[in-house]
């Protein structure tokens with residue numbers, strides 16, 4: 001099968017919109033591969049930080065993106081997928097809001113986004129791919145047959161992130177998270193290259209107050225309807 005014939009479902013949206021959870025469940029349900037593109041931006045920020053690179057140095061960060069070895073590995077206990085950066089399991093470090101903010105800052109560099117283009121397209125493998133991010137439906141897989149954009153109110157997104165981070169034992173406050181999430185969304189949505197926005201042909205689903213299983217069913221319906 002040529003890679004263009006392999007189906008892709010893109011799931012874009014702001015942080016805390018439920019993309020991660022929904023993408024994982026939908027991919028499991030369909031038996032498709034999963035691309036967590038945000039984890040790639042987080043991993044590049046992390047690798048650059050470890051190498052002592054100044055994150056405002058777009059060229060050096062881009063070179064790091066080209067050379068860093070980023071791998072996803074299924075967890076042995078059936079838990080979250082592990083993200084291995086240059087041989088080190090960085091999964092826990094990558095979850096923090098600091099890692100998210102660093103990822104968002106470097107994600108504005110056009111050269112970095114260009115360097116990650118082919119890497120992300122390489123995830124398109126049979127029998128199909130669920131691609132989670134900000135520009136999956138607009139830039140990376142504009143030809144995807146199925147596109148969804150998930151949103152939720154900023155307050156609800158902050159509450160979800162709060163619960164996720166607390167469950168993982170991280171020390172956060174709801175008010176600080178709400179501020180950080182709003183700042184990150186503002187930056188992601190207003191950057192010049194590949195800003196956060198729904199593709200023209202995406203179905204937007206507002207997940208505020210909607211249980212996970214209903215959102216999963218709505219997203220699966222997009223694939224089944226075709």
Ligand code: DC
Nearest residue numbers: 037038039041103104107133134135
């Ligand atoms: O989905 P996430 O929270 O792990 O993403 C972290 C940051 O990475 C996000 O704030 C913006 C950036 N990002 C991006 O620019 N494009 C993507 N496709 C995915 C993430």
